Amino acid sequence: MTVALTQQLTNRLAHQLAPLRLPAPYGACPFTPPPAYAEAARKGPVTRAVLPDGSPCWLITGYREVRSVLADARFSADARTPGFPFLSAAQRQLATERPSFIRLDDPEHARLRRMVTKDFLVRRVEELRPDIQRIVDEAIDAFEATHTKGQSSDPVRDFVRGSVRDLVTDFALPVPSLVICLMLGVPYEDHDVFQRLSRTLLDNTATEAEVTGAHRGLTGYLAGLAEQKAREPGDDILSRLAARDDLTPEQVASLGFMLLVTGHESTANMSALCVLALLRNPTLAGRLRDDPGLVPAAVEELLRHQTIIHLGLARAAQEEVEVGGVTIATGDGVICMLSSANRDEEAFGHTAARLDPTRPDARRHLAFGFGAHQCLGQTLARVELQIILTTLLRRLPNLRLAVPESALTYTTENIVYGVRSLPVTW
16 A cells, blocks of 8 residues: 555545534525535444534534433433533533523432423413413414515615515414413513523523523513512413422522523514525425415424424433444533434435425424423423414415625524524515
8 A cells, every 4th residue: 555545545544533613603504504414424323522612522413313311211311410511611600500490310300300391291382272372373474464565676775664574573482482471371461571581591692601691681581570470360370380389489480480581582483494494496486375284294393394493402411322333422512403313314315405395294393302301381382383483384475585684694603503583474
């Protein structure tokens, strides 16, 4: 073997073994996960990676392997477990000093989760359909009321005049916020406060001081509301939690905090991305408009294809475990990349990268996680998305982007992926 060939093979091996630095940057297409994750997946379902602070961890990209890790109690969801991986110092501080119930392991996780499970069961969410429909209809009413005729060729001028609206701030964010406020018993007039604080808490670039301040502000607000609910209860989640003898107002606030933040941010981002996907694919939008019965299946495919928990789910090994033929040692951190798993060709075939609303197995996606910590509000999110898309397609059949798609920007620094603004007209 020549020296040149030996060096070439050595360089190639070094490249293959070089750990991926997290988080990886997005490529040219904002609807495609960062290319580096696909490259890592080609090397194997379990590969080495490096966190921003230089710590090593394992990146899990295979569908089967992600399910295995998330269902295995040997992998801890408790952020205080040695080796637990974080993408920012601020998120580490928040999760270790003030862990929410989703950052705990069983039995404590299960105990707290059971306190709110019944409010998110299928039957209870189905009972909310008329209220959700009303909220969506009223949001579109407000949308239409401020939309003027006779747009000019200047999108900026149109936006000021009212003929262009931002679907994110004027629709996608208010709808799930109103729904979760209704369920929790939080006054919607305070939405500016909790939405602003939530954005800071989910911002992976926020400082420790900013995250701490936002957490203190939101939990303080909810603790005060819980004390008020204890005196004057209503038919809502916070009132039921505040009436319990085994929870302090601070613990009620912690539970309410997680439900409030995840209950509006995730659905807001997902609904805006779904609408954008349909605007990019008018043929699909037309099919769903003509046959609303196809919408539930389309929602599942959109959830699979546009996985908004784009930075993955973190776990830490509490003992030695073999995953995908790789031995993960005690104390090793792992990040389960849901977006990569949802595009694994072994799980979803050679068309996994394509958006296909007729995909028969789309509901097997991992957009809501898997195992004991699977998203509590997944049924609510599904119903909200179904109603939002069905109603928008019916009531605003001529909805279209008011700016070039290339002008859109995305929340890549946020724990929840989404489009920052979606100017539309119709």
